[in-house]
Amino acid sequence: MISFWTCALGLSILLYVTLDGFDLGVGMLFPFAPNETARRHMLAAISPVWDGNETWLVIVASILFGIFPLVYSTLLSALYLPLMVMLAALILRGLAFEFRYKSRGFRRFWDFGFTGGSFVAGFIQGTAVGALVEGLAIQDGRYVGGPFGWVSPFALLCGLGLCLGYCLLGAGWLTYRTAEDVQSFAFRLLPRLMVAVLVFLAAIFVLALALDLRVMHRWLEQPELALFPVVGVVASCIFFVAIRKHYPLVPFLCGSALFAAAFGTLAVSFYPYMVPFSITIQEAAAPHQSLAFLFWGAGVFVLPITLVYTLVVYFIFKGKVDPDAEYH
Amino acid sequence: MDVSALLLSRIQFAFTLAFHIIFPAFTIGLAAWLTFLEALWLATRRPVYRRLFDFWLGIFGVAFGIGVVTGIVMAFQFGTNWSELARRAGSIQGPLLGYESFTAFALEAAFFGVLMFGREKVPRWFYLMSCFMVAAGTSLSAFWIMVSNSWMQWPVGFAMGPGGVFIATDWSAIVFSPVAWVRYPHMILAAYLTSAFCVAATGAWHLLRGSFKSDARVMLRMGLGIAAILVPVQLLFGHLVGDYTHDKQPTKFAAIEARWHDEQPASEVLIAWPDQEHERNRYAVSIPYLGSLIGSMSFHSKEVGLTSFPAADRPPVLIPFFAFRIMVGCGLLMLGLAWFGTLFMTSGGLERKRWFLWATFCSFPLGFIATLTGWFTAEVGRQPWTIYGQVRTADAVTPFLTTPQVAVSLLVFCAIYALIFLAGAVYIYRLLQRGPVQLPSFEGAATNPKRPLSMTGHSPGVRAGAPTLEMGE
Numbered sequence: 001m002i003s004f005w006t007c008a009l010g011l012s013i014l015l016y017v018t019l020d021g022f023d024l025g026v027g028m029l030f031p032f033a034p035n036e037t038a039r040r041h042m043l044a045a046i047s048p049v050w051d052g053n054e055t056w057l058v059i060v061a062s063i064l065f066g067i068f069p070l071v072y073s074t075l076l077s078a079l080y081l082p083l084m085v086m087l088a089a090l091i092l093r094g095l096a097f098e099f100r101y102k103s104r105g106f107r108r109f110w111d112f113g114f115t116g117g118s119f120v121a122g123f124i125q126g127t128a129v130g131a132l133v134e135g136l137a138i139q140d141g142r143y144v145g146g147p148f149g150w151v152s153p154f155a156l157l158c159g160l161g162l163c164l165g166y167c168l169l170g171a172g173w174l175t176y177r178t179a180e181d182v183q184s185f186a187f188r189l190l191p192r193l194m195v196a197v198l199v200f201l202a203a204i205f206v207l208a209l210a211l212d213l214r215v216m217h218r219w220l221e222q223p224e225l226a227l228f229p230v231v232g233v234v235a236s237c238i239f240f241v242a243i244r245k246h247y248p249l250v251p252f253l254c255g256s257a258l259f260a261a262a263f264g265t266l267a268v269s270f271y272p273y274m275v276p277f278s279i280t281i282q283e284a285a286a287p288h289q290s291l292a293f294l295f296w297g298a299g300v301f302v303l304p305i306t307l308v309y310t311l312v313v314y315f316i317f318k319g320k321v322d323p324d325a326e327y328h
Numbered sequence: 329m330d331v332s333a334l335l336l337s338r339i340q341f342a343f344t345l346a347f348h349i350i351f352p353a354f355t356i357g358l359a360a361w362l363t364f365l366e367a368l369w370l371a372t373r374r375p376v377y378r379r380l381f382d383f384w385l386g387i388f389g390v391a392f393g394i395g396v397v398t399g400i401v402m403a404f405q406f407g408t409n410w411s412e413l414a415r416r417a418g419s420i421q422g423p424l425l426g427y428e429s430f431t432a433f434a435l436e437a438a439f440f441g442v443l444m445f446g447r448e449k450v451p452r453w454f455y456l457m458s459c460f461m462v463a464a465g466t467s468l469s470a471f472w473i474m475v476s477n478s479w480m481q482w483p484v485g486f487a488m489g490p491g492g493v494f495i496a497t498d499w500s501a502i503v504f505s506p507v508a509w510v511r512y513p514h515m516i517l518a519a520y521l522t523s524a525f526c527v528a529a530t531g532a533w534h535l536l537r538g539s540f541k542s543d544a545r546v547m548l549r550m551g552l553g554i555a556a557i558l559v560p561v562q563l564l565f566g567h568l569v570g571d572y573t574h575d576k577q578p579t580k581f582a583a584i585e586a587r588w589h590d591e592q593p594a595s596e597v598l599i600a601w602p603d604q605e606h607e608r609n610r611y612a613v614s615i616p617y618l619g620s621l622i623g624s625m626s627f628h629s630k631e632v633g634l635t636s637f638p639a640a641d642r643p644p645v646l647i648p649f650f651a652f653r654i655m656v657g658c659g660l661l662m663l664g665l666a667w668f669g670t671l672f673m674t675s676g677g678l679e680r681k682r683w684f685l686w687a688t689f690c691s692f693p694l695g696f697i698a699t700l701t702g703w704f705t706a707e708v709g710r711q712p713w714t715i716y717g718q719v720r721t722a723d724a725v726t727p728f729l730t731t732p733q734v735a736v737s738l739l740v741f742c743a744i745y746a747l748i749f750l751a752g753a754v755y756i757y758r759l760l761q762r763g764p765v766q767l768p769s770f771e772g773a774a775t776n777p778k779r780p781l782s783m784t785g786h787s788p789g790v791r792a793g794a795p796t797l798e799m800g801e
Contacts, residue, residue: 048441051396055437059429061403066426069418069493076407076414077726083408084737087401088744094397095748098390102755147733286419287489289496294423298430306434313438316449 001291004299005067006281012063014263016056017125018169018256023050025170027093027118028163029189030111038182039111044321045177047097052310054094066294068284071274078136078143079128079150086124093117119163126162130155133208133215133266138278154207161200165259168193172252179320183248190243190251197258198236214277218269225268232261334725336734337409340741342707344401346700347745351395353699356470356516357523358388359436359463362443366459370452376546383543383764384527387756389444394752396437398745403429409734413714413724416492420502421476428472436465470519471512478508480715481706482576494718507576510568511706517562518702521662522695524558527551528669529692530760532685540763545679548688552669559663566659573709574623577716578632579641580709583648585619586612587633594619594631599653602645607635643711651704658698665691 023046033039064072076083096114100107127150134154137145171193174186208216219225235257242250270276274284285291362384369377403425406414414422439461447455485501486494496502528551534544574581586602586609587594596618600609620629634642665688672678679685710716714724 048445051393051440052434052437054396054400055429055434058400058403058433061407062422062426062429064422065403065406065414065418066422066424069414069422072407072418072422073411073414073726076404077409077411077729080408080726080729080733081736083404084740087404088740090400091397091744091748094393095751098393099751099755102390102758103751106751143728147730286422287493287495289499290419290423293496293499294426298423298427302427302430302434306430306438309438310434313441316442316446 001288001295002281002285004295005063005285005291008299008303009060009063009067010263010267012056012060014260016053016060017263018259019053019056020050021122021166021259022046022169022173022252023053024093024118024122025166025168026174027114027170028122028167029170029174029186030115030118032185032189034181034185038185041178041182041321042174043097043100045174048317049313050094050097052313054090057090067286067291068274068281069286071279071284074138074143074275074279075132075136078138078145079131081147082124082128082150086121089117089120089124091117093121118166122163122166123159125159126165127151127155127159129162129266130158130204132276133158134211134213135276136278138275154204154211154213157200157204157207161197161204164193164197164200165255168197169252169255169259172249172255175251176249177319177321187243187246191240194236194239194243201262215266215269219265222268225265228261228265228268231264232258235261332731333729333734334722336731336738337725337729338721340734340738341405341409343738344398344405344741344745346703347749348395348398348402349699349703350696351391351398352466352470353519353522353696354526355388355392355395356463356466356519357521358384358391358526359459359466360520361523361527362388363456363459363463366456370456376543379543379764380546383759385443386759390752390755390759392436392440394748398748399433401741408737409726409729410714410724411726413719416719417480417494417715420479420486420494420496423496424472424476424479424502428469428476432465432467432469432472434465436462436469439465467516470515474512474515475503475505475508477706478505478511481511481710482507482572483715483718494715507572510565510572514562514565514569514702515699517558517565518695518699521555521558521562522699524551524555525662525665525688525691525695528555529689532688533760534763535679536682536685536689543764548669548678548685549673552666552673552688555662555666556670559659559666563659563663566656570622577710579634579637579643580648580706581623582632582634582637583643583645583709584652584705585623585631586645586649587619587631589633589635590630591619591633592630593617593628594623596622600649602649604645641712643709648705648709651701651708655698655701655705658694658701661691662694662698 026042026046030039030042033042061072064075092113094117096110096117100110100114103110131150131152134152136143137149143149168190171186171189175183175190178186235254239251239254239258242254272280272282274281362381365377365381365384368374369381406418406421439458442450442455442458443462446458450458479502482505483494484505485496485498487497489495527547531544531547531549531551534540535548570581573584582588585594586597586600588607588609593616595614595616597609597612597614600612600614602609617627619631620627623629623631634645668684669678669688672681672684712720712722714721
């Protein structure tokens, strides 16, 4: 039961990161679009799905709340300020979809909120992961690091890295959903973004070695972890071939594979800890009654259906966008 | 424990929740109404239903968007500000809210995209189903929230584990708690009435302006007609909620009644200024015997007063007392409007009575005010407990939270929510003012350049057809 929910949590995090990742990435690339028509295309490429994508964040939060309440209460309260700022950023980002076209004279403001919100949300998510990798100050199951205990050069570097990664996903998504000048704009950006992401990954790796993080020891102890970097390298190779041949969608899929590889590396190197290295999955889990209650209804029944209709919605909105037809 | 971090956390939670609830209260009813309109349009093919659908869909979109983004804040605040509550009761509230995310939130979020952008891309039956899914999603969401909140009002089906962790022993007792099953209909009806009065008020407004007369007439009549049936049902459920409060939360009930001392038979305080310090009411107007009648359906029953409980277990009286009276006042006003409106409908001349149209137009905030004051009554009346009788609010807050942290986040939320509210109100107002767009020519096309393609190839009576998947290629 615990393993099921651990996997479900992992899947939800991964889905959130890849799906809302491309939304946030498009948001970050938004101001660099060549013109207003391109911006409309970019917005239309994500507006039918962003809401559903962001829901995975809520699902992550509620799995933590219901299944791993100790992790939920410890992590969320430890990261109080960054999470509050992230929520504010996500609000501004989400409102832009509805408000941008309805405003008179304030469009610039909502655009700024859209892009700024996307950047800040991505940056904070990356920083939080970085802080988690580096290890939060937790004693006896209680956070003791103070309001800014999560700030560190390593964590901030991870924040920047995730922003770049999201841009990569965003540009990859645009190659699929848009055509002509927006698509070629995305294809122009992609190689640079990919190089930047790889440089950042290397920098993070070197810094982790230099800081002698405990996570690194686990990488050296578990050679099977090398599988994930291999996946990453293969994905990167396919990526560059796809860019050269201008295959749409493939760059997005490769970017997702890269994210999945990075995520897998982290997950395996944390195991069996959930908050490294203070709370294990076993310690964090709620009493069996809670796990079972959610498992037999939501886990067995609703989660698969959710996945299915998420796919259906993506199927309905497949192909190139036509912002004229899709705007309500 | 820093007292002001606790106080600020309470203010922040109350503020973000009160702001959030405005939008679901509106969209739950609106989603159901849109489904109803779409079904009517498919069944009768009268263009007025389709016009009204398109008109309200735009408004729904704005309100729904705000509801979603402000709702995400709620999913995090249990952990950020109330981590002790989350640690101890997460094993019970977490799965309930988990069901909300899985069954409701995901459902409405996924189909919302189809609703807003997919009419031309899916078959008609699928579009109607999407409407229904969004409506079902919003109602399910409210259901799980009410189950979770009702458990906090009247905790059942649990045992206490090590470290003060609640362990669920009987999930069916929790989910089928009688408290939840009277409070859920009360909330849903509140949402339906809120939407019904917004629809009726919009109709009245356009009639007063002399614009979109036929559509406005339908809105006015449908809104008032639905309300005329639902308000009495709502009053009944309100009474049932009062019954459970009387039996299970006597301190809250006494606070609502501003009853300081045990009385037999009890009188009913209609209006007063409750004085918590001196444990008495100033300027009270009360009716003898009525208190016993309301509390226990008899003229002689003994009703409990606040001084029968230790001072540390008493809720503040002022807020529940006044919030409750405002809520009931709004309910009675709505009843009067809905019934008189229906009377004028049957006797004819509803649309010519300008004073009545003005009254209906001014009634649009009634539902919102009633919903908010109802929640204030329920939540403030539960104090000093977060989980009634089990966990005090002062023990639920994150222990290491500092005052500056909460002050910063509260300020950020105030600023952002003020912005959302202003912008949202202006945009909804403009949409309402613009009125329904006429089919089939779409008068608004000139001012709305994003629209024209939606009509190409489809006259309103023609089936949208199979998904046009290659659009734009």
